[in-house]
Amino acid sequence: MQPRSLLFVAGAIVAVGCLVAAVRMKDPVAPASAAPVATAPLAPIVTTQPIAPTPTTIAKPSPSVVSADSSPPSADDPFVRRAAIEEAIAKKDLSALPEIEKTDLTVNGYLAASAIDAVGKLGAIAPPADKREAVRTLARWLREESLRKTNDAAGNVSILVDALADTKSEEAVAPLVAALDSATHPLFLETRIVQALDALGAKSAAASVERFAVRVRALQPQSDFEKELAKEALEAAEASLTRWRG
Numbered sequence: 001m002q003p004r005s006l007l008f009v010a011g012a013i014v015a016v017g018c019l020v021a022a023v024r025m026k027d028p029v030a031p032a033s034a035a036p037v038a039t040a041p042l043a044p045i046v047t048t049q050p051i052a053p054t055p056t057t058i059a060k061p062s063p064s065v066v067s068a069d070s071s072p073p074s075a076d077d078p079f080v081r082r083a084a085i086e087e088a089i090a091k092k093d094l095s096a097l098p099e100i101e102k103t104d105l106t107v108n109g110y111l112a113a114s115a116i117d118a119v120g121k122l123g124a125i126a127p128p129a130d131k132r133e134a135v136r137t138l139a140r141w142l143r144e145e146s147l148r149k150t151n152d153a154a155g156n157v158s159i160l161v162d163a164l165a166d167t168k169s170e171e172a173v174a175p176l177v178a179a180l181d182s183a184t185h186p187l188f189l190e191t192r193i194v195q196a197l198d199a200l201g202a203k204s205a206a207a208s209v210e211r212f213a214v215r216v217r218a219l220q221p222q223s224d225f226e227k228e229l230a231k232e233a234l235e236a237a238e239a240s241l242t243r244w245r246g
Contacts, residue, residue: 078111085114089121097122097130101137105145109152113159116141120163131169138164139175146179158189165196173202180208183215191233198240206244213237 074080088096100122103115116138123134138160145156161179164172179185180193190212197205216234221227 078108082111082114085111085118089118092122092125094122094126094130097126097134101133105141105153105156106148109155112152112156116156116159116163117166120166123163123167123169131167132171135164135167135169135171135175138167138172142175142179146182146184154186154189157185158192161189161192161196165199168200170200170202173197173200173205176200176202177205177208180205180212187216187219187229187233191229191236194233194236194240198236198243203244206241209237209240213241 085096085100087093088100097119100115100118103111105112105115119134119137123131123138126134142157142160142164145153145160157179161176164176176193176197180190180197183190185193194209194212197209213234216230216237219226219230221230
């Protein structure tokens with residue numbers, strides 16, 4: 001090869017080297033060779049319907065776990081029975097009288113007061129036979145409650161005196177006279193018996209009331225309260241005797 005040709009080749013090689021160097025300096029961080037980067041294909045976008053919330057279902061309680069408070073009141077409940085008795089009075093339901101007369105006054109004072117009142121008021125409008133039975137029931141109750149020395153029995157005796165007067169029956173006079181002559185009741189209650197006899201127009205009870213007046217006059221009340229009770233008792237006795245004698 002000629003020297004001129006060698007120079008030409010050498011110059012070309014130098015030129016290429018310079019060109020490569022220039023390119024490298026322009027992008028010094030570029031890798032000499034970059035391997036192809038593999039990318040995963042994108043998953044397809046799927047459109048779905050919105051999911052509705054699942055409704056909450058509340059199970060009904062088993063009958064075995066239902067609270068006793070939610071059960072209807074029993075017919076034996078004293079409040080239920082009292083309501084039925086008061087309804088019978090309001091409706092003047094004489095058909096209820098026999099069942100009411102079976103009431104045990106010692107079981108519940110709340111019910112006893114209502115039963116006594118009902119027998120007196122229904123007995124007043126009952127046919128003669130039913131009226132007599134009502135009076136006999138009240139008389140029996142009066143004897144029994146007079147023997148019981150409890151607060152509820154004393155209250156029942158007071159109501160029984162009024163109930164016997166409510167019957168407006170002559171047959172109610174005898175049990176009232178017996179209670180007055182026993183002289184075992186408090187003074188205020190004996191005064192109430194005299195007033196019941198007066199309401200019945202019981203002239204046949206005059207002797208019993210006179211005996212009561214004698215007992216009252218013999219009292220020696222100490223307090224003002226006792227004096228007032230004695231005064232009311234004597235006034236009731238004298239008022240009744242005056243009417244009967246007139």
